[in-house]
Amino acid sequence: MLPGHARAHNRALVLGHLFRTGPSSRADIARSTGLTRVTVSDLVGELVDEGLVADLGVRTENRVGKPATLVGMRTDELAIVALDLTDDAEALGALLTPHGEVLLRRSVPWSGRAGAAAVDLVRELAREVLAAADRRVIGAGIASPGVIDPDGTVVQAPNRGWQDVPLAALLTEALGVPVHVANDADTRALAEFTYGGAAGSGTLVLTIGAGVGAGVVVDGGLLRGTHFAAGEIGHVTVVDATTGEQPYPCACGRYGCLETVLSVPALRRRTAGLDHDSAAAALASAGRLLGLALAPVVSVLDLAEVLLSGPPELLDGPLLAAALDTLRERTMPVIGSGLVVRTGSLGEDVALAGAAVLVLSGQLGVS
Ligand SMILES: [Zn+2]
Numbered sequence: 001m002l003p004g005h006a007r008a009h010n011r012a013l014v015l016g017h018l019f020r021t022g023p024s025s026r027a028d029i030a031r032s033t034g035l036t037r038v039t040v041s042d043l044v045g046e047l048v049d050e051g052l053v054a055d056l057g058v059r060t061e062n063r064v065g066k067p068a069t070l071v072g073m074r075t076d077e078l079a080i081v082a083l084d085l086t087d088d089a090e091a092l093g094a095l096l097t098p099h100g101e102v103l104l105r106r107s108v109p110w111s112g113r114a115g116a117a118a119v120d121l122v123r124e125l126a127r128e129v130l131a132a133a134d135r136r137v138i139g140a141g142i143a144s145p146g147v148i149d150p151d152g153t154v155v156q157a158p159n160r161g162w163q164d165v166p167l168a169a170l171l172t173e174a175l176g177v178p179v180h181v182a183n184d185a186d187t188r189a190l191a192e193f194t195y196g197g198a199a200g201s202g203t204l205v206l207t208i209g210a211g212v213g214a215g216v217v218v219d220g221g222l223l224r225g226t227h228f229a230a231g232e233i234g235h236v237t238v239v240d241a242t243t244g245e246q247p248y249p250c251a252c253g254r255y256g257c258l259e260t261v262l263s264v265p266a267l268r269r270r271t272a273g274l275d276h277d278s279a280a281a282a283l284a285s286a287g288r289l290l291g292l293a294l295a296p297v298v299s300v301l302d303l304a305e306v307l308l309s310g311p312p313e314l315l316d317g318p319l320l321a322a323a324l325d326t327l328r329e330r331t332m333p334v335i336g337s338g339l340v341v342r343t344g345s346l347g348e349d350v351a352l353a354g355a356a357v358l359v360l361s362g363q364l365g366v367s
Contacts, residue, residue, distance in 0.1 A: 007043075010035055012365025014043045015052065018073040019098065019366045023056050025068035044071050051136065052078070052364070075099060081129045081140035081177070082355035083122065086184045088159060088210065091122060092352065093129040095137075098360060100195045100353045104132055114161030122167070123174050130175055139178040139363045140171065141355030143187035149228045152181035180358035185231055186222055187354025188309055188344070189215025194357045194367055196345040199304035204297065205344060206233070206290075208267075208310030211251075212259045218301055220367070233297070234259040238289045245285075261289050267314045280318040287319035291326025298339060299331050309344040316343045 013033040018024060021032070030040045047053035048071070056070040075098045084092040093106040108125050110118065126140055144167065146157025152168020154160075171179040182190075189205040192198040198205070200220040207213050214231035216223040223230045239247040239256035247256030248266070260266055267286060271279040294306060306327070308315045324341040331339070346353055361367040 008365065010039060011043050011047070014040060014047065015073060015364050016366045018053065018071070019075075019360070019364075023070040023072035025059065025070055027068060029071075073098070077135050079103060079133050079135045079137050080356040080359045081126055081133070081137055081175075082352040082359075083126060083129075083140070083142045084184070084351040084355065085122065085142060085144045085160065086209070086351055091125050093125045094349070094352050095129055095133050096352065096356045098138075098356070098366075100191070100349075100356055102349060102352070103134075104129070106132070118160045118162070119165060119167065119170060123171060126171060126175055126179075130177065137177055139180065139359035140175060141187070141358035141362075142167065142171070142179065142181040143184040143351040143355045144181055145184055147227065147229050147232075148181055148183050148186075150224065152179065154181065155228065178359070178363055180355075180362040182222075182354075182358050183213070183215070183228075183231075184351045184354075185213035186215035187358060188346075188350045189217050189231075189354070190222060190357040190361075190367065191346055191350045191354035192307055192309075192344055193217045193220075194360070195353050196307075196350075198307060198345075199340075202301055202303035203305045203307060204231070204294070204301070204303055205307045205309055206294075208262055208308060208315060209264055212262050216301065216303075218303075223301075233293065234263075236293055238293050243289070245289075258290070258293050261286050264311060264314065267319075271314075283314065284318040284322040287322030288326050290319070291323040291330065294323070295327055295330035298327055299335055302335055303339065305340045305342070307342060307344045309350060312343055 014029055017029050017032050026040050030037045053071050054074050056072050058067045059070050078098055080096045082094050082096050090107045090109045095103040106128050113121050130137055144157060145159050147155040149155055154162045154165045154167050156163050168179045168181045185207045188207055192205050193200055202218050204214050204216045212234035214233050216231050235252050235257045237256045238258045238261055239245045248260040249255055250257040250260045270282045320341055327339055328336040
């Protein structure tokens with residue numbers, strides 16, 4: 001590791017400890033990070049100078065040994081601008097604390113805007129949230145549909161009419177704060193990992209809405225893949241002549257994609273007009289197809305958890321149970337027996353929260 005990289009790494013260790021644990025003594029930080037006391041004191045001094053960390057005075061509770069001065073991250077004085085561009089009706093903006101609490105919200109209807117006009121709209125929304133902030137903004141994070149590279153260029157997002165749009169660079173210049181952009185399914189996975197208690201060792205968060213996509217966190221980091229499209233499972237074929245179901249045409253031009261079974265419109269179509277038991281059976285058959293599609297993924301990545309993010313009245317019941325049964329049937333016991341399949345623990349703000357995590361990890365190295 002180069003000296004500069006080592007320093008950035010150590011700094012992230014200190015901030016990460018304070019973010020997760022709260023106020024701590026320098027000795028506690030050294031113990032938890034494995035850094036020397038001298039290195040910790042040096043880094044804390046630098047972080048205090050930057051206004052990210054504050055000296056909180058002497059620890060007051062009863063404790064053996066001599067009292068120690070606590071330091072803490074100034075989370076109450078820091079904020080993050082977060083945008084969620086996944087809704088086809090309106091773009092959502094919010095100001096969040098580093099711990100993911102929403103301080104204020106703004107939204108603006110797309111009104112059919114796409115391409116450059118959609119970029120303008122996003123820029124104005126971000127400016128509005130930034131201008132309303134009553135504390136220091138450390139950056140802006142954006143959850144966007146589409147395939148997005150690590151520099152925040154939208155490679156393609158057909159719903160917004162974007163192709164090779166350097167969204168992060170354009171907005172960083174316009175806003176004067178660092179801007180990070182990622183695919184919305186990826187931000188949901190990051191949010192569940194950072195704020196929702198999902199297993200960092202291996203979690204797949206499947207987003208079920210108008211389409212189906214997934215974000216994967218493995219070994220504490222987001223999986224990106226060769227084309228930055230890791231998790232794009234919506235157009236994997238799950239219904240064909242061998243499955244005994246009628247394959248439906250998909251928006252991508254093919255038949256029988258996972259999206260034609262599991263998207264919210266597909267699930268509603270599947271259950272429309274059915275009585276309770278028949279609807280449960282229809283949801284269970286969708287869950288079984290999901291299990292078939294995920295079994296090799298869960299096995300290859302040795303995942304601990306699969307989270308379903310979408311309408312609980314459709315997902316949390318026969319669908320989820322059938323997916324878990326299928327996954328257990330089709331994977332080695334060492335992987336499948338302890339596997340957890342559940343709905344996401346964060347609500348509708350999960351993509352916004354994940355956009356905030358982009359800034360935490362991009363600017364502070366904390367996740
Ligand atoms: Zn498709």
